[in-house]
Amino acid sequence: MSSNPGLTGKRRSRMGDRQWAEPISRRDACLYGLCGAAGLLLAGVRRTADAAAAPAPARPAKAKSVIQIWLWGGPPHLDTFDPKPDAGADYCGPFTRPIQTNVAGIFINELLPMLAQQADKYSIIRSMTHGNNSHETAAYIVQTGREPGARIVYPSIGAVVSLFKGYDAGFQGLIPPYVVLTQPQGRFSEAGFLGSRYKPFATGGDPARPVFLVEGVAAPGISRERQQARRELLHSLDTLGSALKGNPRADALRKSEEKAYDLILGEAGKVFDLSDEPADLRTLYGPNTFGQSCLVARRLVERGLPYITINFGGWDTHKENFQAMRQKLPQLDKGLATLLLDLSEHGLLDTTIVWCCGEFGRTPKISQESPWNGGRHHYGPVFSAVVAGGGFKGGHVVGASDAKAEQVKERPVYPCDLIGSIYELLGIDPDGTLPHPQGMMVRATPSPDEGYKLGGRLREIM
16 A cells, blocks of 8 residues: 555645535624634634643653544444454354454454555554443543543543643644544533633534535635635724724734634635545545545644544444444545555654544344344443554554453453553653642542552553
């Protein structure tokens, strides 16, 4: 793959004037005002008056950014990165021929041939565990490293990275430091007690469509030229603003408007426009929402964003699991494999952590009976995750499940172990504290004296 013309040679730039192809919505009428939707977003994200100061990172960082691929619904570990061909048809179903990767001794599902050729770039954790079988609570555990039900709501890893690597730490980008492509990834408050300042910016839209209509950046039916003309008309009619020059509140509003339009019409918003990427590269990522989201994520990393989540849903396969896998796995294969290769060829993989998992795995024994018809259900005792880049070594397997992938056989890895390892590679002290609005002492990751089981950070691949 390394010689693929879609990833090598000079990039072709096809950015230019473009026309939006869809009708205007009511939301876009707001852009006649001084602050459009993007201005309101940025004003909320950038405010600092009531935000707690972020503690300084405790150690040198190997990674600068994180791309989290969130397989919402829970991917089946046996059908992805922990195949068990000898477990029998009741467990492995039709997937009886796992394929050898480019690392001796590592096998993965037969529908992941491109990832098989990139195994030297990532490591597989086959002993993830937390034992929780509910979507909401398991997602909370994997995103925060904490058990649900405490008297406080903990922030997700993305919010914590936004705290330490975002605006409080000198981040200057107009695009917020924590972005989700394209829909929020959980059913809980990602920011927790840190507050709404640290919530992710969910783009909405679909990067696989001809125009990626990012909320607050692109407007259906409105070209860039027309938007600029609206701005000029607005200014010509703004006699009050002209009369109030020098007024602090009017100046603040004017600056907010300028930032909003810089995002809409300036260079920052162009990161979401994939039209200047080579067609063969876009095809290699896959002509679907997930594949094109991976390409957008690479572009966001190039511009220094600290945390990007790709929310790839559709893995809740209670019914007809294997039919779903034949559709989902090729998309995962093309998108993730091309992302790893593309990051590497851009010189970004060494400083970008990529981690891929869902909130849990799925039941090893298949439910063949009606109405499930070959389905798998929620399963938290053991599941898999993939990590790459940013200081994580490739070509390794951490831990193991038993013969039927029902329990951890060796080296349990809890979500807080993985999250703590990511923090450490980012230069964030996992044992340090987070600013709590009531002054409570809250560690970034839990300790054993809080009653948590810990398997230890991933030293074997760091």
